[in-house]
Amino acid sequence: MCFDEYAGRIALTMIPGIGPVISKKLVLHCGSAEAVFREKKKLLETIPGIGKITARLIADRDCRKKAEEELARIEKSGIRMLYFTESGYPSRLRHCYDSPPLLYYKGPADLNAKRIVSIIGTRNITDYGTQLCEKLVADLRQYNVIIVSGLAYGVDICAHRASLEQGISTVGVLAHGLDEIYPRVHAGTAKKMISQGGLLTDFPCGTNPDRENFPQRNRIVAGLSDAVIVVESGEKGGSMITAEFAMNYNRDVFAFPGRIGDAASAGCHKLIKKHKAALIDSADDVAYAMGWEKPDAASQTVQASIPLFSGEEEKVVATMRGMGNVHIDEICLMAELSPGKTAAILLNLEFAGVVKSLPGKMFRLN
Numbered sequence: 001m002c003f004d005e006y007a008g009r010i011a012l013t014m015i016p017g018i019g020p021v022i023s024k025k026l027v028l029h030c031g032s033a034e035a036v037f038r039e040k041k042k043l044l045e046t047i048p049g050i051g052k053i054t055a056r057l058i059a060d061r062d063c064r065k066k067a068e069e070e071l072a073r074i075e076k077s078g079i080r081m082l083y084f085t086e087s088g089y090p091s092r093l094r095h096c097y098d099s100p101p102l103l104y105y106k107g108p109a110d111l112n113a114k115r116i117v118s119i120i121g122t123r124n125i126t127d128y129g130t131q132l133c134e135k136l137v138a139d140l141r142q143y144n145v146i147i148v149s150g151l152a153y154g155v156d157i158c159a160h161r162a163s164l165e166q167g168i169s170t171v172g173v174l175a176h177g178l179d180e181i182y183p184r185v186h187a188g189t190a191k192k193m194i195s196q197g198g199l200l201t202d203f204p205c206g207t208n209p210d211r212e213n214f215p216q217r218n219r220i221v222a223g224l225s226d227a228v229i230v231v232e233s234g235e236k237g238g239s240m241i242t243a244e245f246a247m248n249y250n251r252d253v254f255a256f257p258g259r260i261g262d263a264a265s266a267g268c269h270k271l272i273k274k275h276k277a278a279l280i281d282s283a284d285d286v287a288y289a290m291g292w293e294k295p296d297a298a299s300q301t302v303q304a305s306i307p308l309f310s311g312e313e314e315k316v317v318a319t320m321r322g323m324g325n326v327h328i329d330e331i332c333l334m335a336e337l338s339p340g341k342t343a344a345i346l347l348n349l350e351f352a353g354v355v356k357s358l359p360g361k362m363f364r365l366n
Contacts, residue, residue: 008033011067023101080105096223100202107198109169118148120239121155121231129232137162139283155231170197175213177205222246230255233267253277328361
C-alpha cells in the first residue's frame, strides 16, 4: 500500500510527543501531512516545538506502517476521516485551540448543522434526572437541533435514546476506536445512532476505553456544540470537566437545579452558584438565551408533506397551488392524468392531510 496523504494524517496522530497543537503546526508549516514525512530531518528540527527527538520519531517508518494498516481498516469499515484543513471537519471544533486534527466518523448527521446541543451529566442518573432529560429532548425537537453526548451510562444514554424516540439526530462521542462500543450494553443504541446521527472519535481502531481517554473525549463533546446542558452531576466527574472545557471554549453552559443537599445535583448547583452555568428549567430557557426562534409551523407542515409525494402526486399538488377550490375534471386536464388516476392520487393526498374533499367533486389544498 502506498503511503499517501491520508496515511500521513493518521501517522501524525500516532507519533509519541506530538499532540494536536504541534500536529497542526507541522501540517501548516509543511503544506500537508504527507509533506511532513517527506521533509528533511534537519529542517524539521528547526520548527518551533519539534526538536531532534521528535524529528527522529517522524522519520521512523514504524508509525507509517501502522497508519497504512489503520487506513485499510477504516476504509473496509466505512469510517470517514474528517481533517481540520477540510470543509467536512466540524467548524465549531476547528476554532478550539487544542481540537484534534483528525476525527473518525460514522453516520449521516451534519456536524456543521445550524444548532448543536450537548447534553451531559452523571452516570448515576435519578428518576428526577431521567424525567428532566427526556422532557428536555422532547421539547428541543421543535428547534431542529442535533444532540451530542458521550454514550456513557446515565444522562448520556438517556439523551441518546430519547433523541432516537423523538426522531432527533444524535451523535455519540467515544473515548475509544469505532471498531468497538463501550459500554457493550449500549451497542444496540449505537447501531441505531449510525443511521440517525452518528458516532465520532479521535482514537484509531483498537484503542481501548482507558480512563485517560475520557477527558480527551469530553473536550470534543464541549467543542462540537453551541451549548452544553448539565442535567444532573456530582461535584466531581466527567460532566464537570466537560462544563469546564465548554467555558474555556466560550460555549454557553446551562444547568438544571435539583433539591438542596441532593448529591446528584451538587455539581449543577456549584456551576450555577459560581456563575459558570445559567439556571434553566426548560428547553425554552435554552432557546431564549441562545436567541433561537421556533420554526414556522406552516413551513414545517409543508416540509413534512413533501417526502410523501410521488412524481404524479407532486404534479397534482403543483396544479392546485393558488387555485382555491378546483373540480376534479379541471385537475385531470391540467395535470394530464386519467380520471381514475387523478381520483386515486387525490384520495391518497386526502389521507395524508394535504387536500380536502368538497361537495360536487371539488378539492382544495389544506
